[in-house]
Amino acid sequence: MVLLTRFLDWTAIDLTFLLATKNQDKCAELQRLLAPLGIKVIAPMDLPFDLPDVEETGQTFAENARLKAASGCAASRMPCIGDDSGLCVDALNGAPGVCSARFAGGHGDDNANIAKLLRMMEGIPEKDRTARFVCSICCVFPRGKACATEGCCEGRIGFAPKGENGFGYDPVFIPYASPLKTMAELSDAQKDTISHRQMALKQFAALLMDIQS
Numbered sequence: 745m746v747l748l749t750r751f752l753d754w755t756a757i758d759l760t761f762l763l764a765t766k767n768q769d770k771c772a773e774l775q776r777l778l779a780p781l782g783i784k785v786i787a788p789m790d791l792p793f794d795l796p797d798v799e800e801t802g803q804t805f806a807e808n809a810r811l812k813a814a815s816g817c818a819a820s821r822m823p824c825i826g827d828d829s830g831l832c833v834d835a836l837n838g839a840p841g842v843c844s845a846r847f848a849g850g851h852g853d854d855n856a857n858i859a860k861l862l863r864m865m866e867g868i869p870e871k872d873r874t875a876r877f878v879c880s881i882c883c884v885f886p887r888g889k890a891c892a893t894e895g896c897c898e899g900r901i902g903f904a905p906k907g908e909n910g911f912g913y914d915p916v917f918i919p920y921a922s923p924l925k926t927m928a929e930l931s932d933a934q935k936d937t938i939s940h941r942q943m944a945l946k947q948f949a950a951l952l953m954d955i956q957s
C-alpha cells in the first residue's frame with residue numbers, strides 16, 4: 745500500500761522519457777511494458793529531429809545501455825532510457841552477447857543471425873544448448889543522474905526456428921518458463937510476463953519510485 749501510494753505520487757510529477765532506440769520492435773516492446781507501469785515515453789520517431797547513431801563500443805550490455813541513454817539525453821535534453829540486450833549462449837562462451845544485433849555482419853539481420861547461430865550449434869545436444877536473454881536498461885537524466893537495471897530470461901536454443909511473433913532470436917529461444925514453445929510462439933502478453941525486458945523494467949520502475957521519494 746505504501747509503495748502504491750508512492751508510485752501514484754511519482755506519476756503525478758508527469759515525467760516523459762525518451763526511448764533511445766531506433767529498433768522498432770524493441771521500441772514497441774518497451775512502450776507496451778512501460779505503459780502499465782505508469783511510465784510515459786516517446787519514441788525517437790516522434791521527435792522533430794533524428795537522434796545521432798551511437799557506436800556500441802562497450803564490453804557489456806550495461807555499458808552500451810548507458811552510452812545510448814547518455815547520447816539520447818544529450819541530444820534531446822529529456823530523461824532518456826537506453827536498452828542494450830542480446831542472447832548469451834553457454835556452448836559459445838557467451839556469444840553472440842553484445843554482438844547479438846550484428847552477429848552475422850549486417851546490423852539487425854535477424855534471419856542471417858539465426859542461421860549463423862544454428863550453424864555454429866550443429867551437433868550440440870539439447871542438454872548443452874543452455875542460453876539466456878539479457879536486457880540492460882539505463883536511464884540518464886538531463887542533470888547527469890543515472891540509474892541502471894538488468895533482467896535475464898533463462899532457456900535453451902532449439903534446433904530450428906519456430907513461430908512468427910517477437911523479433912531477433914525469439915524463433916530459436918525456448919524459455920524454461922514455457923518449455924514447449926519458442927519465444928516467437930508465445931503471444932506478446934505471454935512474452936511480457938517472462939521476458940528479460942519486463943524484469944529489467946519492473947526493477948527500473950521500482951528505482952524511479954525510490955529516486956522520487
Ligand code: IMP
Pocket residue numbers: 767800827828829830831844845852857877910911912913914939941
Ligand atoms: P541492440 O539493439 O544492440 O541492443 O541489439 C539487440 C539484439 O539482441 C537484437 O537485434 C536481437 O537480435 C537481440 N535481442 C534483444 N532482445 C531480444 C528479444 O527480446 N528477443 C529476441 N532477440 C532479442
